[in-house]
Amino acid sequence: PGGEYRTDAVIVGAGPVGLFAVFELGLLDIKAHLIDVLEVPGGQCAELYPEKPIYDIPALPVVTGQELTDRLMQQIAPFDPVFHLGQTAEAIAKTDEGRWRVTTSAGTVVDARVIVIAAGGGSFTPKKPALEGIEAYEGTSVFYAVRKMDAFRGKRLVIAGGGDSALDWALNLKDVAERVTLVHHRDGFRAAPDSVNKMRSAVAAGEMDLKIAKLQSLEGAAPQLTGVGVASKETGDETIPADAMLAFYGLTMKLGPVANFGLNLHENLIPVDTEKFETSEPSIFAVGDINWYPGKLKLILSGFHETALMAQAAFRYVYPDAKLRFQYTTSSTNLQQKLGVA
Numbered sequence: 001p002g003g004e005y006r007t008d009a010v011i012v013g014a015g016p017v018g019l020f021a022v023f024e025l026g027l028l029d030i031k032a033h034l035i036d037v038l039e040v041p042g043g044q045c046a047e048l049y050p051e052k053p054i055y056d057i058p059a060l061p062v063v064t065g066q067e068l069t070d071r072l073m074q075q076i077a078p079f080d081p082v083f084h085l086g087q088t089a090e091a092i093a094k095t096d097e098g099r100w101r102v103t104t105s106a107g108t109v110v111d112a113r114v115i116v117i118a119a120g121g122g123s124f125t126p127k128k129p130a131l132e133g134i135e136a137y138e139g140t141s142v143f144y145a146v147r148k149m150d151a152f153r154g155k156r157l158v159i160a161g162g163g164d165s166a167l168d169w170a171l172n173l174k175d176v177a178e179r180v181t182l183v184h185h186r187d188g189f190r191a192a193p194d195s196v197n198k199m200r201s202a203v204a205a206g207e208m209d210l211k212i213a214k215l216q217s218l219e220g221a222a223p224q225l226t227g228v229g230v231a232s233k234e235t236g237d238e239t240i241p242a243d244a245m246l247a248f249y250g251l252t253m254k255l256g257p258v259a260n261f262g263l264n265l266h267e268n269l270i271p272v273d274t275e276k277f278e279t280s281e282p283s284i285f286a287v288g289d290i291n292w293y294p295g296k297l298k299l300i301l302s303g304f305h306e307t308a309l310m311a312q313a314a315f316r317y318v319y320p321d322a323k324l325r326f327q328y329t330t331s332s333t334n335l336q337q338k339l340g341v342a
């Protein structure tokens with residue numbers, strides 16, 4: 001994270017449409033960087049339904065969300081896209097040169113001639129436990145992601161949740177933290193069976209604790225936690241001593257900072273024209289689920305189409321003096337060289 005970069009196009013959102021935008025831009029010699037708050041590319045396909053089959057991708061009769069993401073990554077590899085993952089595109093500003101600077105939550109700055117917003121249903125944001133005053137502890141002793149395992153070294157740690165993230169981190173951090181207590185409201189887990197078995201063995205071996213209880217309160221003067229109050233049907237109320245809590249309650253999508261980019265919005269979507277997929281701000285484009293125009297369908301295939309037209313328009317900004325020739329990948333040696341197949 002961090003650092004300053006200069007490129008042709010910066011794509012906000014690495015969902016399927018943001019990924020395919022790299023391909024369409026790349027064919028026109030437009031280099032791209034992508035920013036996504038998720039740690040992995042793929043957007044909704046990777047985060048919400050990696051194992052579900054999709055049946056309406058042209059020429060792929062069936063493909064899972066993760067397979068589609070993997071194939072897109074393979075298809076765009078010749079264009080060497082640069083990914084800035086695990087960070088939110090927070091703000092945009094125009095430069096004196098008529099370019100754009102996009103700043104992320106991790107302090108990364110990407111200077112680019114065009115911005116392509118492929119923010120889909122919005123930025124994935126952690127769901128928070130409904131605990132009074134939780135905001136005051138966030139970032140100091142309450143977290144929704146692990147940036148560095150070492151930050152929890154020697155600490156008494158409560159991990160809340162019953163899915164894959166909660167179990168994986170409980171298993172990974174039990175050897176780093178002083179003590180890990182996994183808290184889940186019921187004795188059933190949505191995680192991979194193998195992780196559940198490993199967690200149960202670790203509890204049986206006394207390497208970590210499992211508490212079937214509801215989170216009730218945070219103890220200690222904010223921002224420093226000293227304990228987590230829980231309520232259990234069997235054992236009643238108690239406070240688990242803790243220096244930090246990690247909560248993994250899943251993610252929801254919220255429009256997020258894109259709302260503050262100064263673009264016209266229509267019910268939290270970005271209106272575009274259907275010739276260039278450009279927003280109210282020249283040289284800022286919007287493709288995929290985030291955009292709106294009459295007849296819009298939130299389908300992956302529509303987003304793919306939109307990126308092809310967007311790239312043609314982006315070319316005029318990146319290469320104002322060049323002539324744009326329409327070419328087929330089947331017959332153009334020039335395009336095939338870019339793809340590394342000629």
Ligand code: FAD
Pocket residue numbers: 012013014015016017018019035036037038042043044045048049053054055056087088089090118119120121122123124255256257258287288289290298299300301303
């Ligand atoms: P997304 O996939 O939403 O990706 C957008 C990305 O942008 C996200 O990763 C988000 O974190 C990121 N982002 C947003 N704002 C910021 C910011 N400020 N900073 C950093 N990152 C940001 N479609 C079909 O065509 N066929 C199907 O069969 C189908 N089945 C589906 C099944 C389910 C269960 C769901 C939930 C959706 C399905 N869809 C299907 C819809 C399809 O997944 C979406 O149309 C598609 O994901 C849209 O792609 P996108 O790239 O526009 O946005």
